[in-house]
Amino acid sequence: MAKSLLDQHQxxxxxxxxxxxxxxTRLDILQNLKxxxxxxxxxxxxxxxxxxxxxxxxxxxxxAGLLKRERQGNLIFYSIADPMIFDLCTLVxxxxxxxxxxxxxxxxxxxx
Amino acid sequence: MAKSLLDQHQxxxxxxxxxxxxxxTRLDILQNLKxxxxxxxxxxxxxxxxxxxxxxxxxxxxxAGLLKRERQGNLIFYSIADPMIFDLCTLVxxxxxxxxxxxxxxxxxxxx
DNA sequence: ACATAATATTGCTTACTAGTAATATTGTCA
DNA sequence: TGACAATATTACTAGTAAGCAATATTATGT
Numbered sequence: 296m297a298k299s300l301l302d303q304h305q306x307x308x309x310x311x312x313x314x315x316x317x318x319x320t321r322l323d324i325l326q327n328l329k330x331x332x333x334x335x336x337x338x339x340x341x342x343x344x345x346x347x348x349x350x351x352x353x354x355x356x357x358x359a360g361l362l363k364r365e366r367q368g369n370l371i372f373y374s375i376a377d378p379m380i381f382d383l384c385t386l387v388x389x390x391x392x393x394x395x396x397x398x399x400x401x402x403x404x405x406x407x
Numbered sequence: 408m409a410k411s412l413l414d415q416h417q418x419x420x421x422x423x424x425x426x427x428x429x430x431x432t433r434l435d436i437l438q439n440l441k442x443x444x445x446x447x448x449x450x451x452x453x454x455x456x457x458x459x460x461x462x463x464x465x466x467x468x469x470x471a472g473l474l475k476r477e478r479q480g481n482l483i484f485y486s487i488a489d490p491m492i493f494d495l496c497t498l499v500x501x502x503x504x505x506x507x508x509x510x511x512x513x514x515x516x517x518x519x
Numbered sequence: 520a521c522a523t524a525a526t527a528t529t530g531c532t533t534a535c536t537a538g539t540a541a542t543a544t545t546g547t548c549a
Numbered sequence: 550t551g552a553c554a555a556t557a558t559t560a561c562t563a564g565t566a567a568g569c570a571a572t573a574t575t576a577t578g579t
Binding site: 344345 | 566567570571575577
């Protein structure tokens, strides 16, 4: 069997996908879209970012294929295109929680 | 049940973890360490990055708790501290493969 | 056509970081 | 101790991106 290591080009692609999730504002957008599609204005209200920034980040997520866009009259609704991202976030959140717990256990054991 | 949305602080923590995986060089280090621990020199040989950069990235991954460090004489061996990262990478690689396949299918259907 | 609302774009500043060469540190062996 | 090998650190440059204010675009209703 081959070594099955990713080459430079593939590593770059993987990194680019992680990069999309490496920004709090974009993560905030994604978690708000988890339940149902939202218009730009609704996302602006749900987060505490300016409209121009939300619009920019939505464009980035859309260009990368993570979001779908649909116009409804005056509004533009965005929705999750690939729910896989939530699996990613679940894993990461799980790790962070676990880390926090063992950190807490450590502190407790030290203060005995 | 509460909305269960992550707050600003938590989003930042999640983003920071993704950030670690958002660099090709760091991903390359991680995939090389997947099979077994390696010394810095071995990692430098396995990748095509300079020693100073590898050392820097190893430090970043270690500080973040993703890698363990162990000295053996003159050498310093690094190893994966939390195999969860591979689950993340597997998910992402799966998505990229799927995307590539459907892209290929599209091209094929167009060239009929 | 005009006024208005929603969204996108532009130009800009600021902050961050990968990569590098050079140098410092740390450990080994003779 | 001195020479050498492995790794870490430092100081720097260059590229990239978030955030913002202002402006442009696009659609709606009258």
